[in-house]
Amino acid sequence: MGTINIQKTKSIDQVNTQERVSRLFSRSIKKESKMQALYLALSMIDLTTLEGKDSEGKVKQLCYKASHLHYKHPGLPYVAAICVYPPMVPIAKKELAGTGINVASVATAFPSGMADINAKLDEVKSVVDAGADEVDMVISRGRFLNGDYDYVSDEISQVKDACGKAHLKVILETGELVTLDNVQLASDIAMEAGADFIKTSTGKVSPAATPPVVLTMLEAIRDFQIKTGKKIGMKPAGGISTAKQAIQYLVMIKETLGDDWLSPNLFRFGASSLANDILMQIMKQSTGQYQSKDYFSID
Amino acid sequence: MSQRIDIQKTYKLFIGGKFPRTESGRYIKWTDKKGTTVVNICRGSRKDFRNAMVSARSASNGWSSRTAYNRAQILYRVGEMLEGRREQFMAELTLQGLTNKQAENEINQSIDRLIYYAGWADKFQQVFSRVNPVSLPYFNFTLPEATGVVAAIAPDDTSLLGLVSIIAPVIAGGNSIVILASESRPLSSISFAEVLHTSDVPGGVINILTGYRSELIEHFSSHMDVNAIIYCGNNPDDQKLVETNAALNVKHVIQFPLQDWSNDKHQSPYHILKCQETKTTWHPIGV
Amino acid sequence: MTKKQIWDYSPAPESTDHIQLKDQYDLFINGEFIPAVDGKYFDTINPSNEKKIAEVAEAGKADIEKAVASAKKAYEKTWSKMHPKERGKYIYRIARLLQERAREFSVIETMDGGKPIRESRDVDVPLAAAHFFYHAGWADKLEYAFPGRATEPLGVVGQIIPWNFPLLMAAWKLAPALATGNTVVLKPAETTPLTAMKLAEIIQEADLPPGVVNIVNGAGETGKFLVNHGDINKIAFTGSTDVGKYIMKSVAGSGKKYTLELGGKAANIIFEDAPIDQAVEGIINAIFFNQGHVCCAGSRLYVQEGVADEVIAKLQKRMESLIVGDPLDKNTDIGAINSKMQLDKIKMYVKLGKDEGGKIHQTACSLPKKGYWFAPTIFTDVSQSNRIVQEEIFGPVLAIQTFRTVDEVITKANNSPYGLSGGVWTDKGSKIFKVTQDIRAGVIWANTFNKFDPSSPFGGYKESGVGSEGGIEGLSGYVNLV
Known part of the structure; x- marks a missing residue:
């Protein structure tokens, strides 16, 4: 078992956190600043498909889109990564060869995490062997809520070891942790245990990424950096579908963690439909005309 | 057979739960209407007032942090003790010019008034507190809280009832008080102090001085540690003086004509x- | 990969094309705009660029006579005779009209006073409308406000308001006075007269009977005429403790009533078990809201030793993200200092703080060349005996001390002639009740700061004032109980 003595120490006030979010989100981002933010947000997307009905064809389409966001608007960045289920890793890897776009795979009995540790480690090893650049694991929420923090920590450490060179994103599934106090504690555990990124949600549980949760995690990352000097990445996922939301999160990162985190190396959006809304906004900004969804391919 | 000589009462001040003579050594000769009874009343000085203020301030926090139930019981106890000393007060009130009937009424009403405020001591905060429905996710409540130390110039035309009517609501509310007794009818005030002394009122919560209004009103109203000043009377110069001096430290001014x-x-x-x-206190409502 | 371009916010100025401002404003007396008897005007300027916005009639003694006479007549002839229900409807009208024109009022408030548009838009104007709305409903329900008693209005009320929340203070004053059946002569501060004049337009538009509300501009002299007028029944004042004391002396012996909202030097207390990040944000809101031009500002910070280094480090970092500049920019956090005079006073205190040995830290923000500006400032290494700890600065200047025990910090918090507000940050419920009970101040924010609501009474202990505003307690200052 882990030796880290983990206990609840700090507390988070929910109402004040919500007020801070409201204040951050009231920033007005216009003109060049908006355009720059839209490009930046595009480059931070983990274009995601995590459906039981996912097919080879759908993953191929998604991969194509990842590097060809919109034919009418040349010069757009690529998204940061494609995020898929384990069986799709080889396909994605092949489709994205040479693009520089990473392949991320969920693992560890995503989304529930309800599996034996050895099964989880085997799954991680297999996706890494198949070429996944990034692994998105889920924590054992049942154990966490039960107060068995050592188990949660130990599990993450083992998964981290199994990842090898692949980057590890740890999904806290904050919708099941309920309180911000828990979110902070889980963030601390994940970072201490070796997470490269911490991520809010699987997208399968409601609520997914809420702004107070994201702010709490960003503050945990900031405090971790103060304590250890390490920069941990952040990935809100689920429920982020508009350019406006994306820009609001960029404001939150900028004012909480600073400019270093305004990069796909340290920040990602886990989203499926966000890219299209950003594209619509980019077209609107450059043409001056409001756009229709009919002109943007759904994948 | 030689006649027994009466023991005459010495009227002193009541400060910090004790009965000191005035530090100034001065006295006022008080004579009844017939001119037969002569009493020496302490002519309280500004230093006596200062000492009383020190006592009142140091007693203030302890008194206000007692439970309302406890304050109520102590006020009730004062009423009980007064009831037990009727005869003494009858004698003094009639000496100060009341008829027997009037004196009896004054004592009855004084007791009743103490019981009335004893009853309010553990209710007024309940009646006048509220939860305010603010348009934000906060629990917000307002409650009355003792202002601290009150300096009071008691009504002059009544010896006991006026004194009691001023003191009772002030201390029911958790304040301490320094009060200047009626100048023309001072006798019952010191006897009332004896009642207080035997009725669990902590020392310093109620301090009673005797002396000249004209001499002390300036100090009562200008003292920088007084939170509220009560003035009873109709003298416009006094009223103006009290209100003007209150500005020195923004005292509350309460006037009773x-x-x-x-x-x-x-x-x-x-x-x-x-x-x-x-x-008013605010606190967020969240998890 | 080339060095990443830093993403920053472009200017986002609020548009001013929709506002209607005249070059000249007169006095609002008896429902009409009329020039001052002696024809005097003074300029009101934009403190962020020192440009003149408009000129405003300066009321002299004769004008005050007129205004009070008109208020008295309106009181006797119409307002006190009107059914309370109808009085309420007029006040509702004002609330609605203010809501409709909220954006215009926000912009003008920001231009005239220098506060960020974010605050005038999100705080001042909506709260002002809320005050009218809340109090309107009281007009015909006063019998429920004071158990066992009926109420009667006082008559003509003179109201003098400060420059830090010009419209909001006008609303705080007018709404309860009108709801309880009084008529009013209101004097706004001389550096911020414009939103009150715009409010006069709304009052006219609402068809309020002439003379019920009269608005006269001017500085201290004008205020004196108002305070000393024989037909005024009550003075309601918000401003400095010195002027409050002057008013008390002036009205002594006159039988006039008064309520006073005066200065403050609030203690904001951070315990080790506080939610630290939220507490840091609370410190920011407590002292930098409205450039620190707030009587209840948390200007004395007490941090428990165990977390002092962390809190101060985080505070300094957070301060760097405060955007100081054009008040009309929607992203501005800290606007302009309201006047040259106030700026000089702040500078005087900051110099004093340094001379007395305090360690100063200011943000690295660049300040505009024109206008009146002061960077967010904190002092450490100060003690209770420093003047910057004792006296109200009324600017973005925070004095920080540390403490060890609860008793110690309560003693220090109460060691002030003021007692307006206070803040306490801790995760422990019983400690909150202990500390909020022991702090001698009228408004205590526990795990929050600088929150306001029309239903929530606001007022100070000791030299911070007499009486409350807001809620039922606020009504009591405008009625006789019979």
């Missing part, structure tokens, strides 16, 4: 509120 204190309309929880501050 000459009035018939025996009328029940002069007892009210709103009198308690006059020496209360309003405190």
Whole structure:
């Protein structure tokens, strides 16, 4: 078992956190600043498909889109990564060869995490062997809520070891942790245990990424950096579908963690439909005309 | 057979739960209407007032942090003790010019007034507190809270009832008080102090001085540690002086014109509120 | 990969094309705009660029006579005779009209006073409308406000308001006075007269009977005429403790009533078990809201030793993200200092703080060349005996001390002639009740700061004032109980 003595120490006030979010989100981002933010947000997307009905064809389409966001608007960045289920890793890897776009795979009995540790480690090893650049694991929420923090920590450490060179994103599934106090504690555990990124949600549980949760995690990352000097990445996922939301999160990162985190190396959006809304906004900004969804391919 | 010589009462001040003579060594000769009874009353000085203020301030926090139930019981106890000393007060009140009937009424009403405010001590905060429905996710509540130390110039035309009617709401509300007794009818005030002394009122909560209004009103109203000043009377110069001096440290000013204190309309929880501050507290509601 | 371009916010100025401002404003007396008797005007300027916005009639003694006479007549002839229900409807009208024109009022408030548009838009104007709305409903329900008693209005009320929340203070004053059946002569501060004049337009538009509300501009002299006028029944004042004391002396012996909202030097207390990040944000809101031009500002910070280094480090970092500049920019956090005079006073205190040995830290923000500006400032290494700890600065200047025990910090918090507000941050419920109970101040924010609501009474202990505003307690200052 882990030796880290983990206990609840700090507390988070929910109402004040919500007020801070409201204040951050009231920033007005216009003109060049908006355009720059839209490009930046595009480059931070983990274009995601995590459906039981996912097919080879759908993953191929998604991969194509990842590097060809919109034919009418040349010069757009690529998204940061494609995020898929384990069986799709080889396909994605092949489709994205040479693009520089990473392949991320969920693992560890995503989304529930309800599996034996050895099964989880085997799954991680297999996706890494198949070429996944990034692994998105889920924590054992049942154990966490039960107060068995050592188990949660130990599990993450083992998964981290199994990842090898692949980057590890740890999904806290904050919708099941309920309180911000828990979110902070889980963030601390994940970072201490070796997470490269911490991520809010699987997208399968409601609520997914809420702004107070994201702010709490960003503050945990900031405090971790103060304590250890390490920069941990952040990935809100689920429920982020508009350019406006994306820009609001960029404001939150900028004012909480600073400019270093305004990069796909340290920040990602886990989203499926966000890219299209950003594209619509980019077209609107450059043409001056409001756009229709009919002109943007759904994948 | 030689006649027994009466033991005459020495009227002293009441400060910090003790009965000191005035530090100034001065006295006022008080004579009844017939001119037969002569009493030496302490002519309290500004230093006596200062000492009383020190006592009142140091007693203030302890008194206000007692439970309302405890304050109520102590006020009730004062009423009980007064009831037991009727005869003494009858003698003094008649000596100060009341008829037997009037004296009896004054004692009855004084006791009743104490019981009235004893009853309010553990209720006024309940009646005048509220939860305010603010348009934000906060629990917000307002309650009256003792202002601290009150300096009072008691009504001059009544010896006991006026004194009691001023003191009771002030201390029911958790304040301490320094009060200047009636100048023309001072006797019962010191006897009332004896009642207080035997009725669990902590020392310093109530301090009673005797002396000249004209000499002390300046100090009562200008002292920088007084939170509220009560003035009873109709003298416009006094009123103006009190209000002007109150500005020195923004004291609350409460004025009672000459009035018939025996009328029940002069007892009210709103009198308690006059020496209360309003405190509002906010706290977020969340998890 | 080339060095990443830093993403920053472009200017986002609020548009001013929709506002209607005249070059000249007169006095609002008896429902009409009329020039001052002696024809005097003074300029009101934009403190962020020192440009003149408009000129405003300066009321002299004769004008005050007129205004009070008109208020008295309106009181006797119409307002006190009107059914309370109808009085309420007029006040509702004002609330609605203010809501409709909220954006215009926000912009003008920001231009005239220098506060960020974010605050005038999100705080001042909506709260002002809320005050009218809340109090309107009281007009015909006063019998429920004071158990066992009926109420009667006082008559003509003179109201003098400060420059830090010009419209909001006008609303705080007018709404309860009108709801309880009084008529009013209101004097706004001389550096911020414009939103009150715009409010006069709304009052006219609402068809309020002439003379019920009269608005006269001017500085201290004008205020004196108002305070000393024989037909005024009550003075309601918000401003400095010195002027409050002057008013008390002036009205002594006159039988006039008064309520006073005066200065403050609030203690904001951070315990080790506080939610630290939220507490840091609370410190920011407590002292930098409205450039620190707030009587209840948390200007004395007490941090428990165990977390002092962390809190101060985080505070300094957070301060760097405060955007100081054009008040009309929607992203501005800290606007302009309201006047040259106030700026000089702040500078005087900051110099004093340094001379007395305090360690100063200011943000690295660049300040505009024109206008009146002061960078967010904190002092450490100060003690109770420093003047910057004792006296109200009324600017973005925070004095920080540390403490060890609860008793110690309560003693220090109460060691002030003021007692307006206070803050306490801790995760422990029983400690909150202990500390909020022991702090001698009228408004205590526990795990929050600088929150306001029309239903929530606001007022100070000790030299911070007499009486409350807001809620039922606020009504009591405008009625006789019978």
